[in-house]
């Protein structure tokens with residue numbers, strides 16, 4: 001479907017002027033789409049550059065989260081796919097990796113195929129803000145605190161009871177971790193869904209709504 005390029009660019013840059021300037025260089029709709037994809041990948045990597053969690057850190061995150069066979073582990077911004085892959089290989093879980101950058105998405109998907117894990121690991125090329133977490137048992141994250149803060153309303157809306165969130169290095173602002181560990185001087189934090197939602201309040205809210 002053909003999107004209005006000006007508003008798409010404006011949304012990306014939060015600046016219609018820059019969007020318009022970029023348009024000048026596109027000679028066709030196809031070329032414009034290609035530019036838009038490229039720009040989006042550049043913007044993503046400026047906001048949240050790809051820095052992989054060391055493999056020992058990944059293992060510690062999944063252990064701290066208490067991942068059990070059959071559970072579903074999400075990695076929002078999965079890079080080369082190492083977290084969902086290890087969740088499946090070593091912990092018997094189902095892994096879902098979400099990655100917006102095309103090159104990393106392709107790399108992660110390639111790794112999954114090489115390891116014949118297609119039945120257990122899914123890599124999605126999506127903006128993680130638009131991916132539902134309603135089926136997540138565990139969400140593993142290596143993202144900056146600013147991005148973690150933006151995810152809080154989504155966690156509160158979508159994470160099921162019993163779900164755990166683990167973060168490498170950065171903390172979720174305003175949330176108190178229930179457990180912590182360390183790896184090569186970096187902290188890993190675990191947060192439990194039951195820690196910040198009290199079902200009694202939910203019932204009260206429903207009653208007030210009538």
Ligand SMILES: C[S@@+](CC[C@H](N)C(=O)[O-])C[C@H]1O[C@@H](n2cnc3c(N)ncnc32)[C@H](O)[C@@H]1O
Nearest residue numbers: 048050051052053077078079099100127128142
């Ligand atoms: C610090 S890296 C972490 C990679 C991987 N999770 C790991 O721990 O090795 C953050 C990743 O998030 C991706 N990313 C940033 N914003 C995103 C978004 N809105 N949707 C999907 N992926 C995103 C980046 O492209 C980058 O690969």
